[in-house]
Amino acid sequence: MTEKMETVLDVKDLKVEFDTPDGTVQAVKGVSFSVSRGETLAIVGESGSGKSQTMMGIMGLLAANGRVSGSARYAGEELVNAPLRVLNGVRGSKITMIFQEPMTSLDPLYRIGRQISEPLIHHKGMSKGDARARVLELLKLVGIPEPERRIDSYPHELSGGQRQRVMIAMALANDPDLLIADEPTTALDVTIQAQILRLLADLQKKFGMAIILITHDLGVVKHVADRVVVMRRGEIVEQGPRDDIFERPQADYTKMLLAAEPSGHKPPPPPGSPVILEGRNVTVDFAIGGGFLAGGTRTFRAVDDVSIRLEQGQTIGIVGESGSGKSTLGRALLKLLPSAGYVRFGQTEISKFDRAAMRPYRREMQLVFQDPYGSLSPRQTVGEIITEGLFVHEPQLSKAERDARAVAALKEVGLDPATRNRYPHEFSGGQRQRIAIARSMILKPKVVVLDEPTSALDRSVQRQVIELLRDLQEKHGLSYVFISHDLSVIRAISDHVIVMKDGKIVEQGDTEMIFDAPRADYTKTLIAAAFTH
Structure with missing residues (x-):
């Protein structure tokens, strides 16, 4: 990380407020931090701690009732309350963001290939043909199966994890200087999660890209972060190198986060409990269209002869x-x-x-x-x-x-x-x-x-x-x-x-x-x- 000293984003005394029927809510209360080229900064904290709203304020993406103040300078240029033309020149090109909830960020009316290609055409002036070729590369990079087919899929035709990978591909399209990843592995299973984290690390190494990782998953943080910022109720309770935070936490709140893990064991229901829901030989097929010119359809079997009994x-x-x-x-x-097969609820088929x-x-x-x-x-x-x-x-x-x-x-x-x-x-x-x-x-x-x-x-x-x-x-x-x-x-x-x-x-x-x-x-x-x- 030889270029680490070059600061990509410098945030000072950032505040975010929302006007609500119950009065003004202070979501972020004057936070300061920076991230350097080639560095991964993790921002952690419970839901409602202000992690995401900090980034939304910096990027000018707050809801209509939100206000941001303070300073956030990218490469020396102020972003807080900057003119829209300045923000549009930075967003999607120099700074990109992977959002926590991909279905709200992807347009349901457009195929994913078109959505990923838009920033390539807008910021890099690519032709549609070149952009499509680049989109296929990106879909392969983020582990989308059958990218040649999926490039023409609509968001609702993808699983939650696949939609999140599409968002990652879109964010990486223009080789940004800073990638803000808001819970980028939330919807992903553990094996794909590991692949995505390796992918981000490889791209970071290749391009010297800075990453701000917003997450509640401390396992991810321990694996990938260089430095950690811990937030609670809109404030930073502590920040420092990853090893210091995990091995020598100072704040009681940080210690609580590190100790939190789902635990316990649920006993089974009593023997002889009635079956409330039963499925036998449940099969679900989806017809996948080949398009007007391609002609014909094929069947994708999503659930194949599954039986289940819930007591x-x-x-x-x-x-x-x-x-x-x-x-x-x-x-x-x-x-x-x-679906095909037998389904019973209570005593009723x-x-x-x-x-x-x-x-x-x-x-x-x-x-x-x-x-x-x-x-x-x-x-x-x-x-x-x-x-x-x-x-x-x-x-x-x-x-x-x-x-x-x-x-x-x-x-x-x-x-x-x-x-x-x-x-x-x-x-x-x-x-x-x-x-x-x-x-x-x-x-x-x-x-x-x-x-x-x-x-x-x-x-x-x-x-x-x-x-x-x-x-x-x-x-x-x-x-x-x-x-x-x-x-x-x-x-x-x-x-x-x-x-x-x-x-x-x-x-x-x-x-x-x-x-x-x-x-x-x-x-x-x-x-x-x-x-x-």
Whole structure:
């Protein structure tokens, strides 16, 4: 790192504030730090600590009710409140950003190849043909399977992890001086996560690029960072070289973060517990069009002859890499997409039910999505979002009764009920996920499919959410299908684990058996990647 002394970004006394119905919220309270060429600076802290808003303020990307002050100089040029032409010359070319929630950053109407090529055409003046060739290179670099086919896919046709890799490809397109990576591996399984981190390290070494890594995953930080900034409630509690932070932390808060890890063990439900949800020989096929000129379609089998039995009070954890069919299986069990095979809820076969026939069962079969921001309406307050289902399933409730239920639901998930008049963009990623959980729990369901519900949360909040889900399960007799690529979370919350690859079940069994004595080579690889991280 011979060029380390050349400062790429110098931040001094940066403040970010938001005007809300409840008054001014100070999200960032005067932070100062710098990052040098070839250096990786990690910014860590719990959800709501101000990590992401610091970067959004620097880049001029705050919501309309946000204000930024202080200084952030890139190569000597002030970015805070700079004219739009200055920011447009820097953003996407000199400084690029990988966002935490890729589905909100990718345009659903355009194919991914076109979206990645736009900064190449705009900033480098490439022709469409040259840009397409470069996009294919980038898709290969970030590990997208079948890039020649995926270049013409739409965002909704990709898994969460694949969408995040598209965002990384877009950010790297113009060989930036500074890459701001906001939770870049959040949606990725452990094996792909390791590949992405190696890729970023290789590109950094090749181009001398500086990286600011915003993350809650201290395992990632320990692996890749040169220096660490620890934030809490909008302030820096300590910063320094990575080894000092991990081996000689000074602040109690840093010590707490380092000690936080999902733990515990969920006992199985009592013998003879009734089966609440069953799928037999579930198969999901997607028709992939060849386009008007190409003609014809082909079939992609996302879930291949899978059987599953969920008992009352049981948690089945489903693990596997991105694209393994985990989320598709969860949606098929809830009859949210067409599938073949047999599905039973309680004593009722729902295999052939259409949308109208499923409606009475929807309140009892809930889904918590992987991407909370994409599933929460930006035009509704949190209170309106949480109570929306009550209008459909309990229309007799008065406004006061609905509000009381919203207050109770927010308390159950550890959020201040006074915040129910705020909008989703005013919350951190972790807080938004708890809002999504509250929206499901308010309907008092029997089965909840949780699709990566803790992927956006820092470790300390993950632990709280897992304890919350356990408490809710015990209190209400809930059954969970818990989909995740995070094996430490799966181990802490599941009593039965299913391992999936390429749409099939590789192996399954009791949690401790899977983790302590895995039989399949694929399972062994996943566990090795997770726990040697």
